[in-house]
Amino acid sequence: MPDTVTIAVDAMGGDDAPGVVLEGVEGALCADEALRIVLCGPAEVVEPFASAHERCEARAASEVIGMAEHPAGAVRAKKDSSIVVGCRLVKEGAADGFFSAGSTGACLAAGTLVMGRVRGIARPALATVIPSPVRPVVMSDIGANADCKPEYLVQFGQMASIYAEKVVGIDRPRAALLNIGEEDAKGSQFAQEAHRLMRERLGNFAGNAEGGDILSATFDVIVTDGFTGNVCLKTIEGTSKTLFKALKGIMLGSPVAKLGALALKGGLKELMTQVSPDTYGGAPLLGVKGALLVGHGSSNALAIKNGVLTTARTARADVAGIIARTVAEAPSSDGPGKAPIGGAA
């Protein structure tokens, strides 16, 4: 049995909260017998659920941060919001990690302001597992830092590689810089400088990746700035969605096509699972003191369940501790204390 781990969960995160969150938490508790949950949210939501479930404790939080609120402002103003309360539990050692499918910006802000940045990390970065039908690929940053300096990308690569190895289970991951040409000297001035620094400082650096290399899993870790990463991730999700929709139209196009679709149903369902973001259910903010995963706002119960389980895996693997011991000691030209708060994802 794995080590006991305590994960705080935002009962109010996501478009369909608290319903799907409670369902997802229940699924996670069933799947992992060494998991303990601290459910954060309004007393009338979290207390009855905690009473009815073993290994689940309620933590009343009277406020909720909405999706449209200014992230850093809301985190500062709403000290008793489920997101701030959850991060504080980690900060105080009452929980090993926090999961929320609420406002990404507010989670990033609370992670940095409340849990705190690992000393020596210039900027925490949001990573995600790209659901590829070939094999999982970790990409970072996917939106925590819309404006980056080239040197940040070295740490993004180091942190994402640790996550890829310890949580996703990729043995000796190869990291690449997302760029617009395979050759070393290609790209914008930013990309050229990032390439030079990564070549110098990132032990598992494998060169440039192009957009076409992401889903094909040519590399295990794709490193980029938060603007490009976010555009890219949404482009992949949107392209899959549009193609599956077109495919569905074809399959419903005629009685013969409908029969044909029936014969392919199993395989297609599996493919859709492989490329669904619900399979991993959350994006870790790497470089803060503790495990923090943010789920899609549109998370269903399965995505919440998987997000909570991945948060537990991240906490058990002590990703934050490994980052503190290894990455943060590497040279960085950017001192601490200057990071703006609140991502744009």
Added chain:
Amino acid sequence: MPDTVTIAVDAMGGDDAPGVVLEGVEGALCADEALRIVLCGPAEVVEPFASAHERCEARAASEVIGMAEHPAGAVRAKKDSSIVVGCRLVKEGAADGFFSAGSTGACLAAGTLVMGRVRGIARPALATVIPSPVRPVVMSDIGANADCKPEYLVQFGQMASIYAEKVVGIDRPRAALLNIGEEDAKGSQFAQEAHRLMRERLGNFAGNAEGGDILSATFDVIVTDGFTGNVCLKTIEGTSKTLFKALKGIMLGSPVAKLGALALKGGLKELMTQVSPDTYGGAPLLGVKGALLVGHGSSNALAIKNGVLTTARTARADVAGIIARTVAEAPSSDGPGKAPIGGAA
């Protein structure tokens, strides 16, 4: 019958030149009876073909620019290369446009150095038609300018909108800025400034687009810097390719699946045509004096044929003339004569 138009074609452009180029040119000549071709390349290639085809003239060019050569350097050194000769024909008025499936960088450099930039255009931009199953979408820049200033994007949007309307046939195209959030104030500092300028100066500006809005054709024109655009385009192509490959695996997975696939064959073939870059066959460099289209290096004969026909359509619509009369008169904070040569696509 459309107006007579003369297009210079690089016989040596692309991975499978000159074979597929000659086949593609033959197809274009058949499809468009008012089309004249000047075929540029080694005498032994272009002369026999020109002798055997009406409305085709040979123009010997003794040199070829390879895909791996430094673009601007090669254009300056190889004055008798098929790319430089083709661009010179346009410059001298002997042709109305030039098409090549050769080195994109060399074509961009020759377009700017030989054909020349339209006065008042800060940076020529490479545009392309994103093959969406919903409807065509024009994206620009897709790689001519890896490093941009926010103000360039206003002209990119104006030029791409003209192309969308006059060549792709989109009535009153709506242009959007590729960004990482729908709200006006989202994004990097670059994107926020570009948004402000586009809002002010781009008549058909419709706000921010996210990565998921590209293939779903939420907007008609997607404007971005050449780095993001190139990554995005390759991400779309790569995602389609990986998904179709997975789909093929499913269809060959069992005898029943094979039967099912048979029933869907027609519809799938049509979808693959819709999302194939071969359907348009070329990316126009907008902002140079004349029609210049660059094809994929991996172009097949159909892509070459469509690329030549699109070049003819671009020349007939006088896209360069419209840009000179409309876009170039709009305010630009960047004077002429400072553009670096040779894109990174």
